[in-house]
Amino acid sequence: MxxxxxxxxxxxxxxxxxxxxxxxxxxxxxxxxxxxxxxxxxxxxxxxxxxxxxxxxxxxxxxxxxxxxxxxxxxxxxxMTSLDIGSILSNDLKDKLTEGRREIDQLIQGAAKILASITNYTSLAIAPQIKRSSIKRIQLVPVDDSKILAVLVTDSGILKNAVFRTNDNISYDNLNVMTNFLNEKLKGLTIEDIGYDFQEGLIREMYELKYSISSIMPVILQSLEDTEDMGIYFDGVTNIFNFPEYNDISKAKQFLSFIEDKNSVMDMLINSEFSDVQVTIGSENIYEEIQDCSVITAVYSINGKTIGKIGVIGPTRMDYLRVITAVKSLSLDLNEIIKNYLSE
Structure with missing residues (x-):
């Protein structure tokens, strides 16, 4: 009706x-x-x-x-009245967010802290997802006669490195050839693109160069998969006690129990829609522990590719207009900061 x-x-x-x-x-x-x-x-x-x-x-x-x-x-x-989306971060806050930061996940953690302070709710964020990040550069560096350092950089700023042993005594020049070959074949691909058949094809091509990369590819993929242990960050967890709904101790314990279960929080964030802004209200949450809460998230991106989420969780009686505006504005600021951060 x-x-x-x-x-x-x-x-x-x-x-x-x-x-x-x-x-x-x-x-x-x-x-x-x-x-x-x-x-x-x-x-x-x-x-x-x-x-x-x-x-x-x-x-x-x-x-x-x-x-x-x-x-x-x-x-x-x-x-709701129309959203007034603009930059929510002052230049000072932007400088503070990037000051001394060398890893993107540290930047995201700092953004979550700012969001909790701005909204007075509990903020949550997931660091860049490797499956949504593309390989930007691979570098193979000799450590000694039997060890090689593999350095992997993604377009979302994730840096992974691993040292592995090889039975082949590969010269520095040959390592450069292999590095160039891998960059030519893998640049722009994600972990989802590099399946078993793809690896086998690479190994067959490398056979013509008289040595094998069969020991290298598993290390590269393992580095990617290890990074898939994504960081999840919270801030302002005790903000929930500022709301009269959570004077009920059992209700507060239920909320805190859910927040402490990082697997459930990660599942909630990863399996929900990766849309521009998503608002999940009360009983729409699949987890019973937070069916008195609303969750508002926005994605952040690099070059138009979504790599993570940031948002807040609080009572269903939240100021939706103010919070949606804050979350969306911060996600846009993050997009700009990450773009500038990676271009330096």
Missing amino acids: MLDERKLQVLHAIIQSYIISAEPIGSRTISKKFDLGVSSATIRNEMSDLEELGYLVQPHTSAGRIPSDKAYRLYVNKL
Whole structure:
């Protein structure tokens, strides 16, 4: 059923009031705080209809109602004013974020800290995903007669290195030939592109050069797979205690238990849609522990390729307009910072 304009106005007013107060909202409160041009009795009737339609919930026998997950979804999709997306980071914050940073994951960790401070919610972020990153450069360097150092750099700034042994005494010149060959064949590819058949094809081609890379390819792939142990970062975890909903100790413990389970958090982030901005509200979360929470995430990218996520988790009674704007703005700032960071 489509809601008429008056019902939408009443619902919007209730959501705005509840976000601020965390207290059930009655018709008299709406009548006093919002000039809707109708009586308190009319507002009460509209609230009763909205409850029947599943947009409001009466938590106890008082006259007040609170918004349901369905109401917040309508609010996010239809009722919010347009987002004012711009840079959220001052030049000083940008400098602070990149100062002394040598690894992209450190930069992401710093961004999560800033996001928690800006929103007053718990922030979360995942470092760049190797499966979504392309190989930028491979370098093979001799350590001694039997050891070679393989250095791998991706387009998302991930740097991996590994030392491995070889039965062949490969000269420095031949290592350069192999390095050039591997860069020619692997540059721009991701781990998902380099399967068994691809490796076998490379080995056959290298056979013509009178030595084998069969011992090198597994090391390169293992370096990629090791990096797939992605970092996940949190900040402002105790911010949740600032909200009256979490004065309930059992509820707070449930939230903290979920946050401590990094596998579940990673699964939630990785298996959710990698869209521009994603808002998951209350019961839409697949994990029961956070079905009183909303999760707002945005992706960050390099050269248009998504490599990670950053966002916040907090009570469903969050200020969606402010938080969505902050998360989206920070993701755009991150895109710019990472691009500049990697071009230096």
